[in-house]
Amino acid sequence: MYDKEKIIPGIIVFLVLVTFPVWYNLAFGSGNGAPEPQIVSQNEKCVESKDYMRTQHMDLLNQWRDAVVRQGYRMYRTADGALVEMSLTNTCLQCHPNKTQFCDECHNYMAVKPYCWDCHIAPMEN
Amino acid sequence: MAVDRRKFFTIAGLSTLVGLMGKEVLTVAAQSESKYLAAEKVLTAHRWAMTVDLTKCKQGDGCEKECIQACHDTHNVPAIENLKHEVKWIWTEPYEKAFPSQENEFNKEELIHKEVLVFCNHCDNPPCVRVCPTQATWKQEDGIVMMDWHRCIGCRYCIAACPYGSRSFNWVEPAARSEDGQILPDQPFLKKVNSAFPTRTRGVVEKCTFCDARLAKGLQPACVEACKQGALAFGDLDDPNSEIRALLKDRFSIRRKPGLGTQPQIYYLV
């Protein structure tokens, strides 16, 4: 390999920089930073299973969005056969009125910023 | 084969590009719709249309323009005073501006400078739909020209293409929100907020949707319901027994800029 004495330190510096957030958090972080969302639900069951909602809610919401706005559907048949209106504000947030804990807790932890709340209106909290 | 620096950058750059694009394409492809149903009480039609009876529509004469207020309240349309940044779904224009090239110097007294209600014409042949580069606006099967505010990139080509000035762009943030997306109690442009309907974000185009969301609940458009004079009628043009077919059969009607071939679906009874 040419320029070994330049390339190898270069790779090491790169790796240190890239993994810096991990080291930093291990050394100075508050230890366990995992989010603790509070699942408040008015109904007993969600439209799909808890596991599915935990990992796929964003896909479901995207599909609801297209189904309502673009394809003229309004209702969704849930896993156990019930019909619900496909609406973020009028269905999801009616059942889970605590957006700050239900949604934001994890989103902030994951540093994702969904643009839902640029337009849709969450219920007033306290 | 030796890989020089140039080749390495080329391959790395191209594969990044393919990777980035591939993910987006796959997410779009993975959609199904088997669990979706239409609403039960929904009002349906083959060709929604509206008539505006200019003899009954009497703004300023005891009329408080309830239709405009009802529409703008229902849809959280911001009341922006700066005319350059104005957003409006329904408003009035003097007869001569609403119907240019039909402005006879001597005309029926009532028509001269008459304030005429104007909205999106939900054209049968809509130029805005033709030009939209993302299909963020399109014509539904029932004739309504719809908007998808999630998809609009804000290029404003549709505004350039609309011959009726029916489309508004959100030049400024229409609704004030806190850092975490909560709508604030003090709104600069919204007198009251209808929390069942979204607001818009800055940078997208909006317009009248013939109250698509109300039709899905079995309700007439907000403006039609609000008009006390009964000047507005809404119905299915393809239904020979509909109220608006009877009105059109009975009365002389005009449309805005018919020569452009856009086939407006708002008929003005004179």
Add this chain to the structure above:
Amino acid sequence: MLENALQGGKEYWAWLFFLLCFIAIGFFCYLMQLSQGLGITGMSRDVTWGFYIAQFTFLVGVAASAVMVVLPYYLHNYKAFGKITILGEFLAISSVTMCLLFIIVDLGQPMRSINIILYPSPRSILFWDMVVLNGYLLLNVIISRVTLSAERKSVPPPKWIKPVIYLSIPWAVSIHTVTAFIYCGLGARPFWLTAILAPRFLASAFAAGPALLILLCLILRKITHFDPGKDPIQSLAKIVTYAMAANLFFVLMEVFTAFYSDMPEHTIHFRYLFVGIEGYNALVPWMWASEIIGVIALVLLLNPKTRIDESILAVACMGVFISLWVDKGLAMVVAGFVPSPLGAVTEYSPTVPELLISLGIYAIGMLLITTLYKIALTVRKEI
């Protein structure tokens, strides 16, 4: 090859730093526009396209004009253009880049611009404009890269590049035709609704682009050892002359059609540009200046004595460029919106942040052209 852009004297770096300052200012203003919305520009409900889209339109023309050196050189084997062909191609690359940036800064939701590719809409001319502009950028990057690296190794370029070059010729015409179609297919805007818009765009492009190229060649001759020679400059000057004459002819045809038919919706926009309507006349001095400068420049170009004198030619080229920039980069877009389809007259003038963002993009373009020309001239050891 790219590393050549990173080696240069003090003046080279000072110039790059100067440009970077403008880019930084423009970027800062763009961040402001992103967080506050396009309301910080001078655009309005009635005039929904302004300075950004006008610059885009003008620069598409500059990009397309590269064909005026590529075509004679490759199709007619006009050897005199051999030295400047690469300059034309690099000018095209930086112009198309600026075009794309001007489109991006004009979008209300730039983060979603990928939607044009995710939901391709062949009925929209904007979709096709995206296709042809990116295609043209790609073609020019490939062609200039392959021909220049062949030149560096003193070998003839590979054979497969010939068809690519031939393809780039009609492609150049297409970018400006499609850009004209964005405007001239709209029944709502009678000012643009004219079949001659695309030919007129091409004529003004083939005048403004080569005029800029002449000026660039003259500057390069001053500050480097590069010398294109007298012949190619004079050939370019003739191209500018014919194109400028054709452009003026097309404009007069538009004026005749509008005013002899005397249809109000066609004449009113010309009235707004040249005399003003209802007391609104912000563009009137600009338009008269543009026409007068354009005519003077054309006279200087038509007269062989003044055309051959390179210092007068430089003045004429500046005149052509300024005249057409005002016409296309300022008035053409705005006049389509004034008056509005409802007869409202809302005037438009760009705001300071809007101008600084535009200046930032022009600085990016100049940075590109500086570094690309640096590469080309270093490869040829003419610096």
